[in-house]
Amino acid sequence: MLVVGAGLSGLIAARELQKNGISTAIVDKGPSVGGRLATRRIAGGVADHGAQFFTARTNIFKAEIDEWLSEDLVRIWGYGWSDGSLKRTVSDGHPRYVTNGGMNKLAKHLAKDIQDLEVDVRVTDISWIEDHWQVKANNHAAFHSQVLLMTPPVPQSLELLSKVTLAPEDRSALQRIQYGPCICGIHVIDGEVTLPEPGAVQNFVEPVYWIANNKAKGITDRTILTAHASSNWSRSHFDMPDEEILTFLHEAIKPYLGANATIAEDQIKRWRYSVPLITHPRDTLIARGLPLVFAGDAFGGRGRIEGAYMSGLEAAKSIMEIFA
Numbered sequence: 147m148l149v150v151g152a153g154l155s156g157l158i159a160a161r162e163l164q165k166n167g168i169s170t171a172i173v174d175k176g177p178s179v180g181g182r183l184a185t186r187r188i189a190g191g192v193a194d195h196g197a198q199f200f201t202a203r204t205n206i207f208k209a210e211i212d213e214w215l216s217e218d219l220v221r222i223w224g225y226g227w228s229d230g231s232l233k234r235t236v237s238d239g240h241p242r243y244v245t246n247g248g249m250n251k252l253a254k255h256l257a258k259d260i261q262d263l264e265v266d267v268r269v270t271d272i273s274w275i276e277d278h279w280q281v282k283a284n285n286h287a288a289f290h291s292q293v294l295l296m297t298p299p300v301p302q303s304l305e306l307l308s309k310v311t312l313a314p315e316d317r318s319a320l321q322r323i324q325y326g327p328c329i330c331g332i333h334v335i336d337g338e339v340t341l342p343e344p345g346a347v348q349n350f351v352e353p354v355y356w357i358a359n360n361k362a363k364g365i366t367d368r369t370i371l372t373a374h375a376s377s378n379w380s381r382s383h384f385d386m387p388d389e390e391i392l393t394f395l396h397e398a399i400k401p402y403l404g405a406n407a408t409i410a411e412d413q414i415k416r417w418r419y420s421v422p423l424i425t426h427p428r429d430t431l432i433a434r435g436l437p438l439v440f441a442g443d444a445f446g447g448r449g450r451i452e453g454a455y456m457s458g459l460e461a462a463k464s465i466m467e468i469f470a
């Protein structure tokens with residue numbers, strides 16, 4: 147069994163498969179695990195520049211979060227965000243969870259218990275040869291596997307599977323899935339910031355819909371803001387030069403800088419696939435006529451971290467039921 151992608155869905159699937167005695171390898175193209183659970187080091191501090199927090203609606207995910215809380219891996223950051231009009235956020239009663247030390251720590255924690263995990267392995271070519279998958283990677287490695295689980299964002303998975311004949315219904319269901327891009331600014335601030343408690347604003351009508359203080363979030367001692375531009379703005383400005391993007395992001399964060407605060411340093415990250423906008427209704431897609439399963443946050447209609455988690459879990463269950 148081979149899992150492509152060690153983001154949350156791939157890690158959860160690999161963990162469950164291995165726990166149940168299914169021999170499973172997992173590879174990721176990144177230098178580290180986590181995918182969009184991304185935390186960056188900057189100016190002696192850290193900032194989450196992918197997923198910012200997570201919520202839970204299903205009892206299954208809530209039960210896992212309870213474990214993570216007891217291990218001091220995650221904690222509650224707050225119960226809602228101001229849209230920028232209030233100094234203090236009014237609670238909506240739903241906990242927003244963050245990972246201590248940054249979101250990527252959650253992925254690293256899960257990866258600790260997973261065997262046969264390789265990073266820096268970019269899959270470049272996938273073929274179905276008679277009775278097994280042959281998966282080639284940039285490091286000249288070739289993996290042979292009976293069953294394949296694909297967890298990259300679906301357009302990337304489809305590109306990797308371009309040589310494989312998928313049933314037309316499956317191909318069109320997968321092609322319907324869409325993600326929004328996100329241009330993210332990471333801004334190191336000298337001085338005070340005035341974001342409403344607990345330290346973030348979220349306002350989906352604004353072209354920069356999310357501004358958060360990683361220090362207030364409790365993951366770093368340095369004041370570092372993360373700013374996310376909306377999908378619409380990011381799509382139409384994706385190739386804009388960095389300098390112009392920074393000018394735009396600086397205007398958005400300016401109202402939240404204290405009187406003497408200055409921006410010491412910034413970085414930009416462009417996410418081509420940030421969150422799914424059109425999802426597949428089921429938690430996974432099991433290809434017709436091939437031992438091939440697709441999973442990730444775009445499956446199950448939930449999106450986001452909880453969607454990735456539930457999809458990974460369901461993928462492992464289906465693989466054990468159908469193929470093991």
Ligand SMILES: Cc1cc2nc3c(=O)[nH]c(=O)nc-3n(C[C@H](O)[C@H](O)[C@H](O)COP(=O)(O)OP(=O)(O)OC[C@H]3O[C@@H](n4cnc5c(N)ncnc54)[C@H](O)[C@@H]3O)c2cc1C
Nearest residue numbers: 151153154155175181182197198269298442443450451454
């Ligand atoms: C800017 C941004 C903000 C977000 N905010 C939130 C939020 O506040 N709350 C929330 O719940 N969710 C948020 N999300 C979404 C959340 O991060 C995702 O839903 C979740 O992390 C997706 O996990 P996944 O396993 O489905 O996919 P991914 O994390 O994308 O994992 C896929 C993995 O596949 C790997 N891969 C891709 N191609 C290859 C290849 N060719 N070879 C090998 N490996 C490959 C990638 O490196 C990656 O690690 C945000 C995401 C972004 C980008």
